[in-house]
Amino acid sequence: MFELSSETRVSELQAESQAMMKTLKKTGIFRDGDDPNVTIAELCYSFGLHPKILLMPLARALATEAPTDIDVSELNGMTLTQIVENIESKHHAYLREMMPVSLELLNRVLNAHGANDPRLAELHELFRNMTEELENHMLHEEEALFPMCRDMEIDGKITPTRCGEAVGGPIACMENDHDRAREQLAQLSTLTDNFAVPNYACMTYRNMIEQLKLFNQDMVVHIHKENEVLFPGAVKKQTALRKGLLKKA
Ligand SMILES: [Fe+2]
Ligand SMILES: [Fe+2]
Helix, strand or coil: CCCCCCCCEHHHHHHHCHHHHHHHHHHCCCCCCCCCCCEHHHHHHHCCCCHHHHHHHHHHHHHHCCCCCCCCHHHCCCCHHHHHHHHHHHHHHHHHHHHHHHHHHHHHHHHHHCCCCCHHHHHHHHHHHHHHHHHHHHHHHHHHHHHHHHHHHHCCCCCCECCECCCHHHHHHHHHHHHHHHHHHHHHHHHCCCCCCCCCCCHHHHHHHHHHHHHHHHHHHHHHHHHHHHHHHHHHHHHHHHCCCCCCC
16 A cells, blocks of 8 residues: 655656645646656755655645546436436435444443543544535535536526525535545544554444444445535536526526
């Protein structure tokens, strides 16, 4: 598994992640044609910088990078309305059912094992925060972007919502939320040693890890469907509507 540190070479970043390379180049301290065998520490010190200054944005870029191997072919040929329904019925419904159950499992595991493993308190707080933020996030999607998608297909126009009457506003908010969720998922994986079950784990602990692992898998697919299929589809539909290319259904 890739581990980012001050001893990581630029060539390793190159091989691992386009997002990290993009972030690195934005800083201006590494340009095309520079020696990629240099380590992050060497690169930073040559500019009088502490490596931490670069490691933080690189870690963020890595955590929020879109995975490339997610299969969302089930959405092929679907209309925007059908995609929205797929997301609501498969992912929003799943989250609303699993989050309170998993939070209760985390409560019980924290009470039973928290004294021996301080990371459980961090895990509990992280998941509780994710629960609150995802509830708000889903509501935001269901009250703004999703109705806009349906409106465009059914009425050929958008009825203004609390986010205005263009899809760009809510999409920008949702993408920010998704970046944050990806960072939180990376923390979730770190705090559970990539969803490993410790030797001393009781049934509740095992169940908790299993639920968190499924949660992580589902979130990756959920975000991918929205970022890579729904959002571009909504922008395309809106552009076509504005150009008058679509007739009212
Ligand atoms: Fe969603
Ligand atoms: Fe979302």
